[in-house]
Amino acid sequence: MDQATATLDTKSEKLIQETQVHVSFLFFEGNFSIIIEVIFEIKKGEPKMEYRMETIDFDIKIIGKGIVVQTAESFKTISTIWENAEKDGYLQQLINLSWKERKCTLEGILGVCGNEAAIKEGEFTYFMGVRSDGEVPSELGIIHISHNLWAVFPNVSNAWERLYIDWLPNSGYELAKIPCIECYYPPNHEPSNELWVPVIVK
Known part of the structure:
Protein backbone atom coordinates (compact mmCIF):
# COMPACT_ATOMS: atom_id res chain seq x y z
CA MET A 1 0.00 0.00 0.00
CA PHE A 40 -27.62 17.40 10.17
CA GLU A 41 -24.09 16.00 10.12
CA ILE A 42 -23.17 14.92 13.65
CA LYS A 43 -19.79 13.86 14.98
CA LYS A 44 -19.24 11.18 17.57
CA GLY A 45 -17.83 12.43 20.81
CA GLU A 46 -20.12 15.45 21.09
CA PRO A 47 -21.68 15.88 24.55
CA LYS A 48 -25.07 14.36 25.19
CA MET A 49 -27.98 16.65 24.53
CA GLU A 50 -29.28 18.48 27.56
CA TYR A 51 -33.05 18.26 27.99
CA ARG A 52 -35.86 17.98 30.49
CA MET A 53 -39.34 16.47 30.39
CA GLU A 54 -42.42 18.67 30.80
CA THR A 55 -46.07 17.70 31.21
CA ILE A 56 -48.86 20.00 30.03
CA ASP A 57 -52.31 18.77 30.95
CA PHE A 58 -54.33 21.43 29.17
CA ASP A 59 -55.10 22.74 25.72
CA ILE A 60 -52.50 25.17 24.34
CA LYS A 61 -54.15 28.10 22.59
CA ILE A 62 -51.86 30.17 20.37
CA ILE A 63 -52.81 33.40 18.60
CA GLY A 64 -50.81 34.41 15.55
CA LYS A 65 -50.42 33.81 11.83
CA GLY A 66 -48.79 31.20 9.66
CA ILE A 67 -46.47 31.42 6.69
CA VAL A 68 -45.78 28.52 4.33
CA VAL A 69 -42.06 27.75 4.04
CA GLN A 70 -40.15 25.31 1.86
CA THR A 71 -38.57 22.63 4.03
CA ALA A 72 -35.26 22.76 2.18
CA GLU A 73 -34.98 26.50 2.87
CA SER A 74 -36.67 26.53 6.27
CA PHE A 75 -33.73 27.64 8.42
CA LYS A 76 -33.02 30.65 6.20
CA THR A 77 -36.70 31.47 5.64
CA ILE A 78 -37.69 31.34 9.31
CA SER A 79 -34.81 33.62 10.21
CA THR A 80 -36.14 36.08 7.64
CA ILE A 81 -39.67 35.77 9.06
CA TRP A 82 -38.39 36.88 12.46
CA GLU A 83 -36.41 39.75 10.99
CA ASN A 84 -39.46 40.98 9.08
CA ALA A 85 -41.68 40.60 12.15
CA GLU A 86 -39.41 42.94 14.07
CA LYS A 87 -39.28 45.48 11.24
CA ASP A 88 -43.02 45.61 10.48
CA GLY A 89 -44.20 45.68 14.10
CA TYR A 90 -45.71 42.20 14.21
CA LEU A 91 -43.30 41.08 16.91
CA GLN A 92 -44.33 43.99 19.11
CA GLN A 93 -48.00 43.20 18.44
CA LEU A 94 -47.44 39.67 19.75
CA ILE A 95 -45.63 40.98 22.82
CA ASN A 96 -48.58 43.28 23.53
CA LEU A 97 -51.01 40.37 23.19
CA SER A 98 -49.07 38.01 25.44
CA TRP A 99 -49.75 37.41 29.12
CA LYS A 100 -48.35 40.01 31.45
CA GLU A 101 -47.68 37.44 34.15
CA ARG A 102 -46.09 34.05 33.58
CA LYS A 103 -48.65 31.23 33.81
CA CYS A 104 -46.59 28.16 32.86
CA THR A 105 -43.21 27.16 31.45
CA LEU A 106 -44.33 27.36 27.80
CA GLU A 107 -44.22 31.13 27.35
CA GLY A 108 -42.69 33.80 25.12
CA ILE A 109 -42.97 34.17 21.35
CA LEU A 110 -43.72 30.79 19.81
CA GLY A 111 -42.98 29.25 16.43
CA VAL A 112 -45.13 26.20 15.66
CA CYS A 113 -43.51 24.03 12.99
CA GLY A 114 -45.94 22.30 10.66
CA ASN A 115 -48.51 19.70 11.67
CA GLU A 116 -46.34 17.08 13.39
CA ALA A 117 -42.86 16.67 14.82
CA ALA A 118 -41.51 14.58 11.93
CA ILE A 119 -41.48 17.05 9.04
CA LYS A 120 -41.42 14.91 5.89
CA GLU A 121 -43.21 17.12 3.37
CA GLY A 122 -41.60 19.54 0.96
CA GLU A 123 -43.25 22.48 2.71
CA PHE A 124 -44.91 23.28 6.02
CA THR A 125 -46.57 26.20 7.78
CA TYR A 126 -44.58 28.12 10.37
CA PHE A 127 -47.11 29.65 12.78
CA MET A 128 -45.64 32.54 14.76
CA GLY A 129 -47.70 33.59 17.75
CA VAL A 130 -48.22 33.80 21.51
CA ARG A 131 -50.37 32.28 24.19
CA SER A 132 -53.05 34.79 25.11
CA ASP A 133 -56.48 35.06 26.70
CA GLY A 134 -57.17 38.40 25.00
CA GLU A 135 -59.40 39.23 22.09
CA VAL A 136 -58.08 37.94 18.78
CA PRO A 137 -57.37 40.67 16.20
CA SER A 138 -59.21 40.12 12.92
CA GLU A 139 -55.98 39.66 10.94
CA LEU A 140 -54.75 36.83 13.19
CA GLY A 141 -55.84 33.25 13.70
CA ILE A 142 -55.87 30.65 16.46
CA ILE A 143 -54.44 27.16 16.68
CA HIS A 144 -54.98 24.68 19.51
CA ILE A 145 -52.46 22.01 20.50
CA SER A 146 -53.30 19.24 22.94
CA HIS A 147 -50.51 16.96 24.11
CA ASN A 148 -49.19 16.18 27.57
CA LEU A 149 -45.57 14.95 27.28
CA TRP A 150 -42.79 17.14 25.90
CA ALA A 151 -39.01 16.86 25.69
CA VAL A 152 -37.58 20.36 26.04
CA PHE A 153 -34.15 21.31 24.67
CA PRO A 154 -32.22 24.57 25.21
CA ASN A 155 -30.88 26.28 22.09
CA VAL A 156 -33.32 25.85 19.20
CA SER A 157 -30.76 25.67 16.39
CA ASN A 158 -28.60 23.07 18.13
CA ALA A 159 -31.66 21.02 19.05
CA TRP A 160 -32.85 20.88 15.44
CA GLU A 161 -29.41 19.79 14.26
CA ARG A 162 -29.21 16.84 16.65
CA LEU A 163 -32.80 15.89 17.50
CA TYR A 164 -33.61 13.26 14.88
CA ILE A 165 -30.28 11.48 14.52
CA ASP A 166 -28.58 11.94 17.87
CA TRP A 167 -31.21 12.09 20.61
CA LEU A 168 -34.30 10.31 19.28
CA PRO A 169 -32.91 6.85 18.36
CA ASN A 170 -31.70 6.14 21.92
CA SER A 171 -34.18 8.21 23.90
CA GLY A 172 -36.86 5.61 24.65
CA TYR A 173 -39.43 7.95 23.06
CA GLU A 174 -40.96 8.41 19.65
CA LEU A 175 -42.31 11.56 18.09
CA ALA A 176 -46.00 12.34 18.50
CA LYS A 177 -48.12 13.50 15.58
CA ILE A 178 -48.07 17.01 17.05
CA PRO A 179 -45.86 19.90 15.87
CA CYS A 180 -42.67 20.95 17.59
CA ILE A 181 -42.76 24.42 19.13
CA GLU A 182 -39.88 26.87 19.14
CA CYS A 183 -40.07 29.06 22.24
CA TYR A 184 -38.27 32.41 22.41
CA TYR A 185 -38.19 34.04 25.83
CA PRO A 186 -38.00 37.68 26.95
CA PRO A 187 -34.59 39.32 27.52
CA ASN A 188 -32.53 38.07 30.46
CA HIS A 189 -34.29 34.69 30.49
CA GLU A 190 -31.98 31.68 30.71
CA PRO A 191 -31.95 29.94 28.30
CA SER A 192 -33.00 32.51 25.72
CA ASN A 193 -34.86 29.91 23.65
CA GLU A 194 -35.95 26.27 23.71
CA LEU A 195 -37.37 23.64 21.39
CA TRP A 196 -40.42 21.79 22.74
CA VAL A 197 -40.76 18.35 21.14
CA PRO A 198 -43.95 16.30 21.61
CA VAL A 199 -43.15 12.68 22.41
CA ILE A 200 -44.76 9.45 23.54
CA VAL A 201 -43.10 6.59 25.41
CA LYS A 202 -42.16 3.65 23.17
Missing part, protein backbone atom coordinates in the same frame (compact mmCIF):
# COMPACT_ATOMS: atom_id res chain seq x y z
CA ASP A 2 1.51 3.36 -1.04
CA GLN A 3 1.49 6.48 1.15
CA ALA A 4 -1.30 8.19 -0.82
CA THR A 5 -3.60 5.19 -0.43
CA ALA A 6 -2.82 4.92 3.28
CA THR A 7 -3.64 8.61 3.78
CA LEU A 8 -6.92 8.22 1.90
CA ASP A 9 -7.89 5.16 3.95
CA THR A 10 -7.13 7.02 7.17
CA LYS A 11 -9.31 9.94 6.14
CA SER A 12 -12.13 7.61 5.06
CA GLU A 13 -12.01 5.75 8.36
CA LYS A 14 -12.11 9.06 10.26
CA LEU A 15 -15.12 10.20 8.20
CA ILE A 16 -16.98 6.96 8.89
CA GLN A 17 -16.27 7.30 12.60
CA GLU A 18 -17.49 10.90 12.70
CA THR A 19 -20.60 10.76 10.50
CA GLN A 20 -23.79 9.21 11.86
CA VAL A 21 -26.24 10.62 9.33
CA HIS A 22 -26.77 8.51 6.24
CA VAL A 23 -28.48 5.37 7.52
CA SER A 24 -30.64 7.34 9.92
CA PHE A 25 -32.58 9.12 7.19
CA LEU A 26 -33.08 6.47 4.53
CA PHE A 27 -36.83 6.42 5.24
CA PHE A 28 -37.24 9.89 3.71
CA GLU A 29 -38.07 10.07 0.04
CA GLY A 30 -36.60 12.13 -2.77
CA ASN A 31 -34.20 15.02 -2.36
CA PHE A 32 -35.26 15.71 1.20
CA SER A 33 -33.13 12.86 2.51
CA ILE A 34 -30.06 14.37 0.87
CA ILE A 35 -30.83 17.79 2.30
CA ILE A 36 -31.17 16.41 5.81
CA GLU A 37 -27.91 14.49 5.48
CA VAL A 38 -26.05 17.67 4.63
CA ILE A 39 -27.64 19.85 7.31
